[in-house]
Amino acid sequence: EAGVTQFPSHSVIEKGQTVTLRCDPISGHDNLYWYRRVMGKEIKFLLHFVKESKQDESGMPNNRFLAERTGGTYSTLKVQPAELEDSGVYFCASSQSHQETQYFGPGTRLLVL
Amino acid sequence: AQSVTQLGSHVSVSEGALVLLRCNYSSSVPPYLFWYVQYPNQGLQLLLKYTSAATLVKGINGFEAEFKKSETSFHLTKPSAHMSDAAEYFCAVRSPYEDMRFGAGTRLTVKP
Numbered sequence: 001e002a003g004v005t006q007f008p009s010h011s012v013i014e015k016g017q018t019v020t021l022r023c024d025p026i027s028g029h030d031n032l033y034w035y036r037r038v039m040g041k042e043i044k045f046l047l048h049f050v051k052e053s054k055q056d057e058s059g060m061p062n063n064r065f066l067a068e069r070t071g072g073t074y075s076t077l078k079v080q081p082a083e084l085e086d087s088g089v090y091f092c093a094s095s096q097s098h099q100e101t102q103y104f105g106p107g108t109r110l111l112v113l
Numbered sequence: 114a115q116s117v118t119q120l121g122s123h124v125s126v127s128e129g130a131l132v133l134l135r136c137n138y139s140s141s142v143p144p145y146l147f148w149y150v151q152y153p154n155q156g157l158q159l160l161l162k163y164t165s166a167a168t169l170v171k172g173i174n175g176f177e178a179e180f181k182k183s184e185t186s187f188h189l190t191k192p193s194a195h196m197s198d199a200a201e202y203f204c205a206v207r208s209p210y211e212d213m214r215f216g217a218g219t220r221l222t223v224k225p
Binding site for chain 2 (some may be wrong): 003006033035040041042044045048058059091093098099102103104106107
């Protein structure tokens with residue numbers, strides 16, 4: 001069974017540009033999470049989807065970040081416009097239920113210059 | 114509010130020596146506790162988890178962790194380090210109906 005996949009693996013953009021990250025969860029997992037790790041600090045929660053609905057988006061840093069999960073399958077996280085402090089590794093995870101183990105993808109390494 | 118503190122951002126051991134990575138948590142309700150590992154250029158992989166069953170939890174690759182409520186700790190151990198254990202290790206806590214909180218990570222180096 002395929003694990004959580006993320007695309008792209010790396011992205012280098014200039015300040016002010018837009019970037020869209022994609023996450024494909026494990027098939028059948030209704031719960032999808034986005035996390036971010038900035039410059040060697042702790043991994044921080046961004047938001048949680050249950051199917052196509054946002055269950056918790058308390059970790060989203062500001063309104064430059066927009067996450068969607070149309071149809072309850074894959075999810076996208078758009079940063080527009082990107083700022084220098086947005087650089088980091090963005091992880092996606094999925095689980096069957098919120099109480100079950102979260103399985104993580106390999107992450108997208110974003111560098112904003 | 115829940116939180117995790119990992120003591121030591123870097124730990125170095127010799128091959129064959131004991132590995133001990135420390136994790137202390139704070140939670141107002143009985144938590145779920147996790148250890149994840151990230152090998153170079155890979156994603157996070159679950160090593161083991163505690164979900165209120167046995168306090169000594171065995172995971173993959175010979176790792177285990179013991180939940181000690183009195184010490185609010187969940188330290189990760191392995192009796193004998195192998196070169197392939199070199200990676201970054203993350204402790205995480207999750208209370209029911211709350212999001213996951215991670216520690217800052219501990220990078221383990223194994224010397225030959």
